[in-house]
Amino acid sequence: MTADLKLSKSAYFVLRSLLTGPKSYWELLLEQETSGRNFIPELRKLLEEELVTQDPSTRKFILTEKGKEFALSHISTPEVVYCPHCKGRGIVLSGRFKDLLHEFKKIASNRPRAIPEYDQGYVEEEVTILRVAYTYLKGDLEGKEILIIGDDDLTGIAMAISGLPKKVMVLEADERIVEYTNQVAKERGLNNLSAEIFDVRDPLPEKHRNAYDTFITDPVETLEGFSLFISRGVAGLRGEGASGYFGLSYVESSFRKWHQLHRRLYDMNLVITDILPHFQHYALNPDDIMNKGYRIVDRLGVEVNYPDVNWYNSAFHRVELVGDPKPHYPADQRIDLGRELYFDDEAYVTLY
Amino acid sequence: MTADLKLSKSAYFVLRSLLTGPKSYWELLLEQETSGRNFIPELRKLLEEELVTQDPSTRKFILTEKGKEFALSHISTPEVVYCPHCKGRGIVLSGRFKDLLHEFKKIASNRPRAIPEYDQGYVEEEVTILRVAYTYLKGDLEGKEILIIGDDDLTGIAMAISGLPKKVMVLEADERIVEYTNQVAKERGLNNLSAEIFDVRDPLPEKHRNAYDTFITDPVETLEGFSLFISRGVAGLRGEGASGYFGLSYVESSFRKWHQLHRRLYDMNLVITDILPHFQHYALNPDDIMNKGYRIVDRLGVEVNYPDVNWYNSAFHRVELVGDPKPHYPADQRIDLGRELYFDDEAYVTLY
Numbered sequence: 001m002t003a004d005l006k007l008s009k010s011a012y013f014v015l016r017s018l019l020t021g022p023k024s025y026w027e028l029l030l031e032q033e034t035s036g037r038n039f040i041p042e043l044r045k046l047l048e049e050e051l052v053t054q055d056p057s058t059r060k061f062i063l064t065e066k067g068k069e070f071a072l073s074h075i076s077t078p079e080v081v082y083c084p085h086c087k088g089r090g091i092v093l094s095g096r097f098k099d100l101l102h103e104f105k106k107i108a109s110n111r112p113r114a115i116p117e118y119d120q121g122y123v124e125e126e127v128t129i130l131r132v133a134y135t136y137l138k139g140d141l142e143g144k145e146i147l148i149i150g151d152d153d154l155t156g157i158a159m160a161i162s163g164l165p166k167k168v169m170v171l172e173a174d175e176r177i178v179e180y181t182n183q184v185a186k187e188r189g190l191n192n193l194s195a196e197i198f199d200v201r202d203p204l205p206e207k208h209r210n211a212y213d214t215f216i217t218d219p220v221e222t223l224e225g226f227s228l229f230i231s232r233g234v235a236g237l238r239g240e241g242a243s244g245y246f247g248l249s250y251v252e253s254s255f256r257k258w259h260q261l262h263r264r265l266y267d268m269n270l271v272i273t274d275i276l277p278h279f280q281h282y283a284l285n286p287d288d289i290m291n292k293g294y295r296i297v298d299r300l301g302v303e304v305n306y307p308d309v310n311w312y313n314s315a316f317h318r319v320e321l322v323g324d325p326k327p328h329y330p331a332d333q334r335i336d337l338g339r340e341l342y343f344d345d346e347a348y349v350t351l352y
Numbered sequence: 353m354t355a356d357l358k359l360s361k362s363a364y365f366v367l368r369s370l371l372t373g374p375k376s377y378w379e380l381l382l383e384q385e386t387s388g389r390n391f392i393p394e395l396r397k398l399l400e401e402e403l404v405t406q407d408p409s410t411r412k413f414i415l416t417e418k419g420k421e422f423a424l425s426h427i428s429t430p431e432v433v434y435c436p437h438c439k440g441r442g443i444v445l446s447g448r449f450k451d452l453l454h455e456f457k458k459i460a461s462n463r464p465r466a467i468p469e470y471d472q473g474y475v476e477e478e479v480t481i482l483r484v485a486y487t488y489l490k491g492d493l494e495g496k497e498i499l500i501i502g503d504d505d506l507t508g509i510a511m512a513i514s515g516l517p518k519k520v521m522v523l524e525a526d527e528r529i530v531e532y533t534n535q536v537a538k539e540r541g542l543n544n545l546s547a548e549i550f551d552v553r554d555p556l557p558e559k560h561r562n563a564y565d566t567f568i569t570d571p572v573e574t575l576e577g578f579s580l581f582i583s584r585g586v587a588g589l590r591g592e593g594a595s596g597y598f599g600l601s602y603v604e605s606s607f608r609k610w611h612q613l614h615r616r617l618y619d620m621n622l623v624i625t626d627i628l629p630h631f632q633h634y635a636l637n638p639d640d641i642m643n644k645g646y647r648i649v650d651r652l653g654v655e656v657n658y659p660d661v662n663w664y665n666s667a668f669h670r671v672e673l674v675g676d677p678k679p680h681y682p683a684d685q686r687i688d689l690g691r692e693l694y695f696d697d698e699a700y701v702t703l704y
Binding site for chain 1: 357360361364365368385426427428429431432433434435436437439440441442443444446447448449485486488490491494495515523593605608610611614615618621622623624625627628630667672674675687692
């Protein structure tokens, strides 16, 4: 290694982070902006070059003496840049949204548990409400009709109890979530909320086409799966000025893949207006992560500790229609995607 | 007006904002996410419908009695969502970056003044440093070689005095800025900083092609002008993983135009990884705004007060190469664009 060595982005992030102290695998992943598929070889290389090692008792990663010397000669003392008050998100929950979080937590405590077999995995409760607050800020919530495609996060409930939207329609494949949503709507007299069973591969029912101001989804991240989720959302929108929201992860989608996925958005007459990095954090079950055979664990080749942070995160995207909706997959067609709906080379936190 | 009326996004933002008190034209523009060309008719409509009026002494906009009644029946009490600590940006200046701002302000106090005839207009000094801090956060600054295309903001100087980049090259048409940058470099012994005269319409000199890790620019916002600035930046990049940063305004670029501009990025092998809304605020000269015949003032048809806030703002974009650089305009070609480089239907803060 010479002083002129160009560090890869991943290696730079790891070394910069370890200069501040030991970090678990999960803490390192939290900061990365590369796919797990790309990151694992980078981390292995740092281990093989003996710049980084693991603390044998905690399994956290630390700098070796050699690594410390190398890092100090290449990297200045790390500086915190994220705002500590909002954790870098730029928005905070106060007033009605603080109350909403309190209320939502009570409801979510009885929620149906996530089923990895359905590729479920919901965001932190606070993130659900931050998402709601953001749509409010952007003028996409109050007085609006909202379509939610897939809702293990219970965003539909959160939006409805805010009292702000005119209507919230949840379309979801898991009947437990549909029932739970409708039950909450009934118990709380939320006339603006309802849920229906919907498989994203089926045609979008006619009554839901061109009928909404805003869609929200948390799509699978294969090219075709993503295109399908967004197609259903777009098909639900009224027209120019209508908006959509979704997350896109780093760990299961490289920027190469983002490029492909984003292109599809522009072909659908959508423009990306906001990308908030690392905005959405997911409360995935640590037991599942360790024991389901996910490649994010199995491919590393060294043992790691149980997840100690909510490491899986995604960039929150807002898109807006600049013309008529042009879904990639037509609204009236059933699209028969099998395992390739969920699974590609970068699906490292997804069941085979 | 009925209770079921769908408010336009612009009208909703104006009424929601006026529920919190009187607002100057400039304060209203600051919050908008639509072009001035689209906004002005919306504001005029609210005046004509007598929902909004102007305070005769301050020229600020206020709700009429009718407007107040209407707003209260459609819009709930406005809730602050932006983080007050970082003003919604998600990042803050502390430690070395706080010191950097202090140092930069001293240098910038002697800067060459902006010349509207060159389509100049620089960002607030704090924004220049926030921009530097963001590139650091993203791993695009430390140890990197940086190319700046057009630098009335003096970002090159700010980056160089941070001591973090390996090299900073400023290419700029205005020889005052080139001289000032080289003078500061000399006085402060900044060996990593230099500036050269460059007209973006000229071919990118061969020594600058495929030679940088990061480019930064604040492009003009016509389709061809934007494509040209980004083409020069991209042509300067080494390859996959290299990044670029630029701003895109709301007031001079509708989302329809964003859609066209963004498409060009994807054609150039760039993917957008971050869009931070309203991140960059510009310190434009209020006298120029009022007296240069800009359409943003002249087309409104009512008198307004002198700008009382830094209202002109843009969304900060980060892009990353996912393959080889593919500039829209080849690096070795002179591109003869005339007034259409600067001017289109949405150029409302640009000289004829």
